[in-house]
Amino acid sequence: MKKQNPKKPSNLCQGKGESVVARISKKAKEIRKKNEPWTKAIQRATQELKSRGVLNGVKRKKVTYSTEELYGAKGQYKAGIVPEIRISYNRGRRILGKASSPQEIAQVVRKLFKKGSIETREHFFVIYLNNQNNIIGYHLHSSGGLTSTIVDNRIVFAIALKTLSTKIILAHNHPSGNLKASTADIKKTNEISKIGKFHDIEVLDHVIVTKDGYLSMMEEGLI
Numbered sequence: 001m002k003k004q005n006p007k008k009p010s011n012l013c014q015g016k017g018e019s020v021v022a023r024i025s026k027k028a029k030e031i032r033k034k035n036e037p038w039t040k041a042i043q044r045a046t047q048e049l050k051s052r053g054v055l056n057g058v059k060r061k062k063v064t065y066s067t068e069e070l071y072g073a074k075g076q077y078k079a080g081i082v083p084e085i086r087i088s089y090n091r092g093r094r095i096l097g098k099a100s101s102p103q104e105i106a107q108v109v110r111k112l113f114k115k116g117s118i119e120t121r122e123h124f125f126v127i128y129l130n131n132q133n134n135i136i137g138y139h140l141h142s143s144g145g146l147t148s149t150i151v152d153n154r155i156v157f158a159i160a161l162k163t164l165s166t167k168i169i170l171a172h173n174h175p176s177g178n179l180k181a182s183t184a185d186i187k188k189t190n191e192i193s194k195i196g197k198f199h200d201i202e203v204l205d206h207v208i209v210t211k212d213g214y215l216s217m218m219e220e221g222l223i
Helices: 020-031 038-051 102-110 153-162 183-198
Strands: 123-129 135-143 167-173 202-209 214-216
Touching: 020 038, 102 123, 102 167, 102 202, 102 214, 123 153, 135 153, 153 183, 167 183, 183 202
Parallel strands: 167 202
Antiparallel strands: 123 135, 123 167, 202 214
């Protein structure tokens, strides 16, 4: 019996394991004209391969998304870029003072207000400290109206973790001058303190300041 040579695969069968994208890209490189935009070459390659039936039956590549990528509306996000809170350090990790007492914290917080603003809008600050109670930074968490402002626990601890803080002090003003912690103040403080325990970050105090006075929730036994 005469031995028959196996038939060579036709051009249509070559690259059987290739994905659709790989075949189109390869063809586009072959037919691309000098200085022709890559997108046009891709379009021509796609049309040519479709007309020849080369793309028929080709298994499309399964697309998977890693946890490092974020996709949204077209043109809104770039693949692989995730929004994050960025923290900047001064060279040498500058220390802004020591948290020795509620009175000193109240003085520090008052200096953070622009002239006259302590009596017009409520502001919520978070002061970040190291293990030696040194102030390594502060953040104006939110500004609200005359009687309230919004506090997002996630942002409070996002910054604490980014700055490697081991302790934090909460502070806000009462534009009315009333030095009494509201039910909402107490609830939010204990809520943040409870979350802090999971991260081994201690909430030392929550200081309420006015133009002329202050209240320490720790001294009042409210934490």
